[in-house]
Amino acid sequence: MRIPVYLAVxxxxxxxxxxxxxxxxxxxxxxxxTVTRSPAELGPAVGSPAAGFEYVTLAGPGxxxxxxxxxxxxxxxxxxxxxxxxxxxxxxxxxxxxxxxACEELVTALNAxxxxxxxxxxxxxxxxxEPPSYLQIxxxxxxxxxxxxxxxxDATLEAYRVSATPLLVAIDGAGIVRAAGPATRRGDVRAFVxxxxxxxxxxxxxxxxxxxxxxxxxxxxxxxxxxxxxxARKGEAAGG
Amino acid sequence: MNLVALAAKAGLAxxxxxxxxxxxxxxxxxxxxxxxxxxxxxPRGAVRAAALAVALTELVAGVASLVLPSAGWxxxxxxxxxxxxxxxxxxxxxxHRGRSCRCFGALSNRRxxxxxxxxxxxxAATAAVAMVRVPPAMTxxxxxxxxxxxxxxxxxxxxxxxAARALGSARKLELETS
Numbered sequence: 001m002r003i004p005v006y007l008a009v010x011x012x013x014x015x016x017x018x019x020x021x022x023x024x025x026x027x028x029x030x031x032x033x034t035v036t037r038s039p040a041e042l043g044p045a046v047g048s049p050a051a052g053f054e055y056v057t058l059a060g061p062g063x064x065x066x067x068x069x070x071x072x073x074x075x076x077x078x079x080x081x082x083x084x085x086x087x088x089x090x091x092x093x094x095x096x097x098x099x100x101x102a103c104e105e106l107v108t109a110l111n112a113x114x115x116x117x118x119x120x121x122x123x124x125x126x127x128x129x130e131p132p133s134y135l136q137i138x139x140x141x142x143x144x145x146x147x148x149x150x151x152x153x154d155a156t157l158e159a160y161r162v163s164a165t166p167l168l169v170a171i172d173g174a175g176i177v178r179a180a181g182p183a184t185r186r187g188d189v190r191a192f193v194x195x196x197x198x199x200x201x202x203x204x205x206x207x208x209x210x211x212x213x214x215x216x217x218x219x220x221x222x223x224x225x226x227x228x229x230x231x232a233r234k235g236e237a238a239g240g
Numbered sequence: 241m242n243l244v245a246l247a248a249k250a251g252l253a254x255x256x257x258x259x260x261x262x263x264x265x266x267x268x269x270x271x272x273x274x275x276x277x278x279x280x281x282x283p284r285g286a287v288r289a290a291a292l293a294v295a296l297t298e299l300v301a302g303v304a305s306l307v308l309p310s311a312g313w314x315x316x317x318x319x320x321x322x323x324x325x326x327x328x329x330x331x332x333x334x335x336h337r338g339r340s341c342r343c344f345g346a347l348s349n350r351r352x353x354x355x356x357x358x359x360x361x362x363x364a365a366t367a368a369v370a371m372v373r374v375p376p377a378m379t380x381x382x383x384x385x386x387x388x389x390x391x392x393x394x395x396x397x398x399x400x401x402x403a404a405r406a407l408g409s410a411r412k413l414e415l416e417t418s
Contacts, residue, residue, distance in 0.1 A: 004381045005378045006250070009246045014254055
């Protein structure tokens with residue numbers, strides 16, 4: 001049976017449109033499922049000491065030329081490193097994977113924040129668990145200038161309770177987790193940076209803040225704003 | 241050339257179908273974009289009715305162009321619509337540069353900018369290509385094929401509607417929480 005030319009052309013056009021729409025919906029569904037994961041099962045407890053871990057560098061300072069090479073699945077290359085939280089240096093650890101659309105959003109936000117100098121004072125670190133070759137398929141991961149490493153042990157993922165990605169963890173200079181949860185936007189990144197730079201609590205510490213929903217955590221913003229106001233009052237009292 | 245003309249016709253028809261369905265999914269946002277282009281005071285209901293009319297026109301033109309390929313009157317209608325897009329893009333660029341045009345509802349963040357004008361011109365050029373007369377044998381489809389195309393168009397329209405709804409809801413949620 002001979003298929004009319006127009007029918008074939010039209011069906012291809014419809015199929016193409018349907019494919020694009022399905023991809024759009026798939027991305028949206030993936031993002032929704034990632035960022036609405038139950039907060040209770042994601043990220044280390046706020047106020048607890050952050051765990052140190054080993055990783056292999058994949059990009060960023062110290063690895064000229066960037067991405068591929070290192071890692072347990074990526075063959076030789078990269079340098080074994082150890083992340084030790086604290087030591088007077090605030091840290092921002094992002095657990096991200098190149099195949100996760102929400103992670104791409106977070107890495108894009110982190111890249112932009114880095115370009116604008118908003119990460120000053122904190123030590124950013126992107127940690128992936130997927131093979132290094134996957135990084136090539138994601139533009140934000142290829143373009144990042146931030147230190148990028150591959151997790152070397154499942155124990156690290158368990159210690160940080162990385163049950164879903166993206167997971168952003170703010171660690172203060174004393175090595176204490178100050179905020180943890182999913183994040184995708186620039187505002188989230190700013191909030192986490194602020195959390196990591198807060199001074200060590202005087203006994204009481206910050207209110208427990210863990211597990212943002214939909215990549216945004218108003219509770220965390222409130223907690224940080226309250227802490228900042230308290231610090232400002234202390235400063236005024238000291239100055240006056 | 242015949243194949244190019246047919247591809248242009250089918251492509252435009254699908255584009256109109258998707259754009260119309262996506263606009264229907266978030267009519268309030270599209271009505272806000274329509275209001276941008278009205279310089280005089282118009283009741284809210286009238287703006288919404290105008291937005292609905294535009295969305296339905298696109299949808300009907302798209303489905304008709306897809307399902308009735310041998311009907312000669314549809315091609316000039318699609319070309320006229322495409323010229324309307326150019327006009328709207330130009331006006332939007334002049335008076336509301338950078339604002340969202342909601343051309344594909346919540347499916348895209350297209351704005352009134354130079355790229356938008358270029359896209360509209362490309363659509364108009366494609367519509368002009370689709371005007372090329374092709375041998376009737378190439379466009380002759382029977383009732384069975386017509387039904388198949390109509391069913392496929394319904395599936396694509398529904399998918400566009402659902403995707404636009406999902407994306408629109410997610411963006412509204414983000415706006416509310418930010």
